Amino acid sequence: MHDDRDTIVAIATAPGAGGVGIVRLSGPRATTIAREVCGVPLRPRLARHVRFRDADGITIDDGIALYFRAPASYTGQDVVELQAHGSRAVLQQLVERCQALGARGARPGEFSERAFLAGKLDLAQAEAVADLIAAGDARAARAARRALDGEFSRRIDAIAAELLALRVHVEAAIDFADEPLDTLGGGPLRRRLDAAIDLLAALLTDAERGRKLRDGLHAVIVGPPNAGKSSLLNALAGSDRAIVTDIAGTTRDLLHETVRIDGVELTLVDTAGLRESGDVIEREGMRRARAELGRADIALVVLDARDPEAGRAELETAVAGVPTPVWLLNKSDLLAGPPPAPGITGALPVSARTGAGLDHLHERLRVLWQGHAADTAEGTFTARARHVDALRRAAAELEAARQALAGESLDLAAEALRAAHDALGEITGRVAPDDLLGHIFSSFCIGK
Numbered sequence: 001m002h003d004d005r006d007t008i009v010a011i012a013t014a015p016g017a018g019g020v021g022i023v024r025l026s027g028p029r030a031t032t033i034a035r036e037v038c039g040v041p042l043r044p045r046l047a048r049h050v051r052f053r054d055a056d057g058i059t060i061d062d063g064i065a066l067y068f069r070a071p072a073s074y075t076g077q078d079v080v081e082l083q084a085h086g087s088r089a090v091l092q093q094l095v096e097r098c099q100a101l102g103a104r105g106a107r108p109g110e111f112s113e114r115a116f117l118a119g120k121l122d123l124a125q126a127e128a129v130a131d132l133i134a135a136g137d138a139r140a141a142r143a144a145r146r147a148l149d150g151e152f153s154r155r156i157d158a159i160a161a162e163l164l165a166l167r168v169h170v171e172a173a174i175d176f177a178d179e180p181l182d183t184l185g186g187g188p189l190r191r192r193l194d195a196a197i198d199l200l201a202a203l204l205t206d207a208e209r210g211r212k213l214r215d216g217l218h219a220v221i222v223g224p225p226n227a228g229k230s231s232l233l234n235a236l237a238g239s240d241r242a243i244v245t246d247i248a249g250t251t252r253d254l255l256h257e258t259v260r261i262d263g264v265e266l267t268l269v270d271t272a273g274l275r276e277s278g279d280v281i282e283r284e285g286m287r288r289a290r291a292e293l294g295r296a297d298i299a300l301v302v303l304d305a306r307d308p309e310a311g312r313a314e315l316e317t318a319v320a321g322v323p324t325p326v327w328l329l330n331k332s333d334l335l336a337g338p339p340p341a342p343g344i345t346g347a348l349p350v351s352a353r354t355g356a357g358l359d360h361l362h363e364r365l366r367v368l369w370q371g372h373a374a375d376t377a378e379g380t381f382t383a384r385a386r387h388v389d390a391l392r393r394a395a396a397e398l399e400a401a402r403q404a405l406a407g408e409s410l411d412l413a414a415e416a417l418r419a420a421h422d423a424l425g426e427i428t429g430r431v432a433p434d435d436l437l438g439h440i441f442s443s444f445c446i447g448k
């Protein structure tokens with residue numbers, strides 16, 4: 001996938017009409033292609049007013065061409081920006097002209113991927129670029145900006161450097177394994193490990209905050225089959241994102257949807273209905289649902305208002321660890337007469353079908369959001385679920401290393417330290433398999 005000898009091209013500005021629109025080229029042929037399109041050679045770092053022309057010499061538009069010579073560019077390669085009027089038709093013609101001259105259409109995130117491969121950004125910073133662009137408010141934008149400035153990466157790198165030193169120490173001690181560890185600097189080793197564990201714990205707390213800031217409230221929708229979980233997700237998202245049928249067991253895998261309701265940022269997760277029976281696929285879906293509850297800020301527990309006791313005991317157990325369960329009595333439109341007096345404290349009667357009662361749910365979410373905003377207020381950078389997962393793994397490995405050292409099991413300690421070190425490397429991309437990179441960059445938009 002790292003075919004960075006290709007010259008790539010894409011529209012870099014947002015879709016839709018605008019005053020100015022930008023087409024970006026990156027790669028070894030960027031200047032040759034731009035020379036053809038602009039009819040004049042470009043000088044580095046000099047804005048030049050030019051006419052962009054098609055193959056027959058007919059003007060597509062006029063505008064500014066800017067040349068950033070390698071390596072002083074976003075991607076580290078030769079980059080040319082063609083700034084024209086922000087018309088889709090104009091920009092599309094410019095892209096097609098560049099393609100006819102040998103450029104290839106860029107894949108999503110490919111400019112940032114090249115910046116990563118050129119060492120201009122580490123992986124967490126490249127992700128921060130995407131987060132900055134997607135930031136929903138000034139607070140999230142500031143936090144993404146801090147991650148992009150390397151605030152998160154520097155703290156990871158500092159701990160990783162310390163772990164490397166500890167690994168060297170332990171590996172060296174293994175060669176003298178018949179001596180007691182204390183004669184081999186065991187005391188300072190243990191103290192340094194304890195200090196690293198504390199630093200990592202503090203970083204994990206901040207990363208968890210950063211994750212919440214980026215993703216908003218993580219709300220997992222659970223309930224018995226057919227209670228209307230998917231219908232509720234669709235009603236809150238205002239779309240037909242999830243499949244709804246009257247067959248129990250329709251939803252099998254997790255479905256994530258990010259929504260904004262009156263300024264409240266929510267990641268909604270639809271899950272498979274929890275019940276005793278079910279085939280292999282459905283049981284795997286239920287396992288995922290329960291695991292997802294472990295990450296939830298909020299559980300939206302959907303019951304059928306006509307039979308609210310169905311599955312209730314099991315659900316109470318399932319959501320016991322979630323900070324805020326919100327109980328919903330759905331399908332209240334099917335009840336004769338007014339909504340039931342909720343038999344469950346604080347339960348809200350709603351109808352995913354008619355929308356009745358959803359305003360009360362919105363209100364509840366707004367209050368939770370205010371608490372959440374206060375919690376994520378200061379000193380944070382944006383982080384992602386994958387970062388938090390990696391930090392948790394690293395923390396578990398460091399704990400294992402601590403115990404191994406206490407038991408003088410140097411081989412085990414070395415192994416645990418290596419695993420912790422690798423987990424940190426995954427965050428910044430120093431240890432990152434190709435498929436992980438592909439997965440991350442493909443979620444960016446084109447032109448980024």
Ligand SMILES: Nc1nc2c(ncn2[C@@H]2O[C@H](COP(=O)(O)OP(=O)(O)OP(=O)(O)O)[C@@H](O)[C@H]2O)c(=O)[nH]1
Nearest residue numbers: 225226227228229230231249250251273331352353
């Ligand atoms: N009348 C009425 N029907 C609803 C309401 N919500 C959902 N339904 C219907 O209930 C059935 C099940 O809805 P789903 O949204 O698929 O339920 P689910 O909980 O996601 O089901 P599983 O994914 O199979 O666990 C469908 O026929 C929906 O149209 C509601 O508020 N009122």
Ligand SMILES: [K+]
Nearest residue numbers: 226245247250
């Ligand atoms: K269903």
Ligand SMILES: [Mg+2]
Nearest residue numbers: 229230250251
């Ligand atoms: Mg469903």
